[in-house]
Amino acid sequence: MGGATSTIAIAGAGSIGCHVGGCLALAGRKVVFLGRGRVVEALRESGLRVSDLDGRDRRVEAQAISATDDPATALRDADVILVTVKSGATGEMAGLIAAHGRPEAVVVSLQNGVDNADRLRAALPGRRVLTGMVMFNVVQSPDGETPLRAHRASQGEVMIDDGVDGLVGLLDVDGLAVEARADMKAVQWSKLLMNLNNALVALSDLPLARQLADRSWRAILAAEIDEALAAMRAAGIAPARITGLPPSLLPKVLRLPDWLFGILARRMLAIDPQARSSMWDDVKRGRPTEIDELQGAVIRLAKQAGIPTPLNERVTALVRQAEAAKRGPPGLTPDEVSGGPRSA
Numbered sequence: 154m155g156g157a158t159s160t161i162a163i164a165g166a167g168s169i170g171c172h173v174g175g176c177l178a179l180a181g182r183k184v185v186f187l188g189r190g191r192v193v194e195a196l197r198e199s200g201l202r203v204s205d206l207d208g209r210d211r212r213v214e215a216q217a218i219s220a221t222d223d224p225a226t227a228l229r230d231a232d233v234i235l236v237t238v239k240s241g242a243t244g245e246m247a248g249l250i251a252a253h254g255r256p257e258a259v260v261v262s263l264q265n266g267v268d269n270a271d272r273l274r275a276a277l278p279g280r281r282v283l284t285g286m287v288m289f290n291v292v293q294s295p296d297g298e299t300p301l302r303a304h305r306a307s308q309g310e311v312m313i314d315d316g317v318d319g320l321v322g323l324l325d326v327d328g329l330a331v332e333a334r335a336d337m338k339a340v341q342w343s344k345l346l347m348n349l350n351n352a353l354v355a356l357s358d359l360p361l362a363r364q365l366a367d368r369s370w371r372a373i374l375a376a377e378i379d380e381a382l383a384a385m386r387a388a389g390i391a392p393a394r395i396t397g398l399p400p401s402l403l404p405k406v407l408r409l410p411d412w413l414f415g416i417l418a419r420r421m422l423a424i425d426p427q428a429r430s431s432m433w434d435d436v437k438r439g440r441p442t443e444i445d446e447l448q449g450a451v452i453r454l455a456k457q458a459g460i461p462t463p464l465n466e467r468v469t470a471l472v473r474q475a476e477a478a479k480r481g482p483p484g485l486t487p488d489e490v491s492g493g494p495r496s497a
């Protein structure tokens with residue numbers, strides 16, 4: 154790694170890309186944002202506001218931003234390429250990196266799900282592709298608000314595969330905590346457990362803090378996680394400990410009464426009232442979601458061992474309906490989602 158002078162390309166300037174890239178630019182790193190129309194125009198015209206739950210509220214001026222929708226311009230000089238597109242765009246981004254990126258550039262997937270980094274590796278043979286994971290939620294300002302704001306709305310760090318000298322030093326800057334780990338596969342599976350809630354937020358249309366404070370919603374998440382843990386056990390996958398709790402205890406803790414959960418999960422509940430989930434963003438905008446990467450990964454894994462996943466399948470079907478309807482988050486109740494007593 155060429156140290157602080159390395160060029161970092163943000164391959165997919167959306168919520169995560171703008172927040173991560175913004176923190177890096179504010180720390181003096183050389184950052185190029187590769188995005189599309191609305192975001193690129195906003196960055197070029199009014200710059201970027203980067204804020205967080207800890208009270209930082211900073212601005213990258215438009216003149217200091219390099220933003221483009223041209224992949225060749227964005228990728229040709231990059232030493233590090235942070236892939237921050239949704240899973241459905243991974244294949245396309247891999248093709249752009251293959252065509253325009255330098256063979257020696259380090260590619261890091263900062264995407265949810267368990268397959269994106271492997272997909273990039275398969276499409277970029279011979280290149281260094283690392284698995285990364287973003288533990289926090291980012292809320293992007295509504296269209297038209299200027300400057301575009303990328304707000305970190307919960308606590309958490311970025312985790313990446315270890316093994317590339319100087320990479321953590323390059324990426325770990327004020328407002329963006331980065332940790333190298335040797336167990337990223339296990340981290341991915343553990344994050345997947347948390348991400349099973351993304352769909353519940355999208356279906357309920359509730360902010361994450363309100364939804365997690367409600368035991369009926371937590372009970373559904375706990376039951377989804379039970380199915381996932383059974384599938385992982387059968388496949389010999391041990392999810393990493395990435396929160397204060399061992400993953401095996403998550404269902405038990407989620408089912409506790411609200412008052413006790415509130416005490417035990419104080420860190421988990423330290424969330425901005427605006428925080429929702431990246432899947433809520435997609436349903437809100439009428440875009441395809443990552444349901445196939447999240448609940449879908451659990452269902453596929455469970456199938457190999459003949460383990461039933463009725464709840465994950467039901468949630469998947471409801472998200473598919475919401476995707477097809479394109480009317481935004483449907484605002485379902487816990488019973489409507491779980492198929493419980495009052496859902497008929």
Ligand SMILES: NC(=O)C1=CN([C@@H]2O[C@H](COP(=O)(O)OP(=O)(O)OC[C@H]3O[C@@H](n4cnc5c(N)ncnc54)[C@H](OP(=O)(O)O)[C@@H]3O)[C@@H](O)[C@H]2O)C=CC1
Pocket residue numbers: 164165166167168169170187188189190192222237238239240242245246263264265266287288289290291292430431434443
């Ligand atoms: N949002 C969050 O809080 C969190 C997200 N994650 C994960 O991070 C990843 C990124 O999520 P998020 O930031 O929310 O996604 P966004 O949809 O906000 O951002 C992705 C951006 O990439 C752009 N894009 C897609 N393809 C291209 C292309 N070929 N060239 C240029 N730009 C492109 C999209 O443009 P367009 O919209 O026009 O398609 C979009 O603006 C996902 O895997 C998500 O699950 C993880 C933790 C939290």
Ligand SMILES: CC(C)(CO)C(=O)C(=O)O
Pocket residue numbers: 265287288289290291307347348350351429430431432
């Ligand atoms: C909210 C969070 C951080 C965890 O579910 C997330 O990963 C997302 O929004 O995709």
